[in-house]
Amino acid sequence: MSLAYALSDARVMVTRSTRRSLRDPGAFFTALMLPIILMLLFVYVFGGALNTGGKYADYVVPGLIVLCAGFGAGTTAVAVATDMTNGIVDRFRSMPIASSSILIGHIVASLARNLIATTLVLAVGLAVGWRPTALPARWIAAAGMIVLFILALSWLAAAVGLLARSAEAANSFTVVLMFIPYVSTAFVPARTLPAPLRLIAQHQPFTPIVETMRGLWMGHTSTGAGTGHEAWIAIACCAAILAIAVTSASWLFRHRTSA
C-alpha cells in the first residue's frame, strides 16, 4: 500500500465524516449553542457569586473550552459507535484500503468540530468581557495546547466509541467528560474546594491543561504554579492519553469489527 493511496483514503474518509457532521443539524446546532449558553450562564448567573480574585470572564474561558470539548468528544464517540454498528465498516474493511483511514476520518472531523466550538467560546468570551493580556507568541502556544488536548480527547472518544456496544452507551461518555472538569480548577480555584475534592482537583489532568491556557492568556495561574510548570504536566498528560487512546483504538478497531 503506497503512501499516496493511504493519504487519498484518509482524505476520502475525512470528507465523509465531515459531511456526516454537517448533515446532523441537531447535533451541530447543539454544539454551536452550547458555548454561547454556557458562557452566558457562567459569567452572568454563577459568576457574580464566585470569587476568583478578578473578573469571572477572565477566569472561566479555559474551563468552558474543556467543557465544550468534553461534549464534542461525546459526539465523536457516538459517531464512531454508530459506524461500527453499520454494515459500511465491513464493506470498507473488505476493500483494499488503509483501515486506519476510517478512524483518521473521524478524528479529523472531530478536530474540526471542536475547533469551531473553541473559536466560538473565545469569541463569546471576548464579547462578555474576557480580556487576555497575552502577546501573539503566547496565543500560538495556547492554540497548540488546545489542539493537543482536543486531539488526545478525540482519540480517547474514538476508543470509547469502539468499545461501546451501542450509540447510547457511547453517549454516556459525554456525561462523564462533562462532569470531570467541575472537579478541577476549571470553574473555581482549588483552594475554595473541600480537602478531598481539592486533592482530586490538584491531581487530575484537566487542571494543568486549564491552568496552562489560563497562564498563557492571563499571565498567571490559579494554582500559583508557573505556567511553564503546568504546561509540561499538561503536555505529558495529553501525550499519555494520546498514546493509550491511539494504541487501544487501533487494537479495538482490528478486533471489534471482526467479532
Next chain:
Amino acid sequence: MPYTVTVSGITKSFGGRFVLDHVDLAIETGSVLALLGPNGAGKTTLVRILATLIRPDAGTAAVAGHDLLADPAGVRRSISLTGQHAAVDDKLTGQENLEMMARLLHLPRRAVRDRAAGLLATFGLEEVRHRRVGTYSGGMKRRLDLAISMIERPELVFLDEPTTGLDPRSREQVWGTVRDLADDGVTILLTTQYLEEADHLADTIAMLDHGQVVARGTADQLKSNIGTEVVRLQFGDRECYDCALGQLEPVHAEPRLHILEVASNGSAAHVRELLSHLEAAGAPALKVSIRRPSLDDVFLSLTAAQAATKELAR
C-alpha cells in the same frame, strides 16, 4: 472446470460452539451458488470468513486464485461484499456513496464521475442520485449496494441475504439485478433462507445446517429429494391416522390433529394412487390439500434422514 472458490475443511467456533464444522465447497467460475439454510446455520459466518473479515479456526480456502490466509489482500482485491444490511452511508446521497467507494478503490479522478454516473443509470437510480440514501426504499438501498459492488468488476460477489426484509416488488427488482450480473458472467455466492430465491437465481444450491453442508446440487436435484409438492392428509380419528402412519413415509406429522404430510410429484395420478392405497388399507383420508414444499420440508426430511442414519449406525 475452473473454480473461483474452493473451500476445504473450514471450521469456526464461537464460545465453544461449532458454527462451521469442516465445510467443503466449490464454486465454478461464472456460476451462482446459493447457500441455503435457516438462521444460525452458519451462512453469514462462512461469507465473512471468505471475505477475510474473520479468520477460520481451521481449514483452507482459495478465492480467485488467492489463498485466504496467506494473501488476504489479494482476496480483497478480487471480491465484493454485500451484507445483510445495505452497507451504504445513509447521510450521503446515492452519487456521493458511489463516488466515495470509487475513490477508495483508487479509480482515476475522471473515471470516478463516469463510473458513478454509468452505474446509477444501470441500476435505475439516476432520478434519486442527489437524494440522501436515508430516504431510499429498501429495494433502492440494496440496488445502490449492488451498484457499489460493481464499481470495479469483481471476480466474485458475495450477496448475504440480499432480499431479506424487502417487499415483494423490491425483491423482484433485486432478483432482476442479480440475474443481470450472473448473465454478465460474474461468479456469485448468495446466501438465503428462501428456497424460492435459490430456485430463481442459483445454478447450484448448498444446504447448510448446524455448520455442515447437508446437501448440494441443482434446485431440481434437491427438490427431487422431497418431491415437488407436499400432500397434506387429514384423517378422521387416531385409529385411521396410526394405520396410515404405518403405510406412508411422511415428511411431517401432527398426531394431535391427525395430519400427515407426504412428498409427491403433484400429478393427479400420484395423488389418486395415494388416496386409493390408503382407502384399501382401511385408512381413508378425510381432507386433502396440496402445497409447494417449503425449505422447512426439505430440512425436516434431510435431518430426519440423518437422524435415521445415526439410529441405524448404533
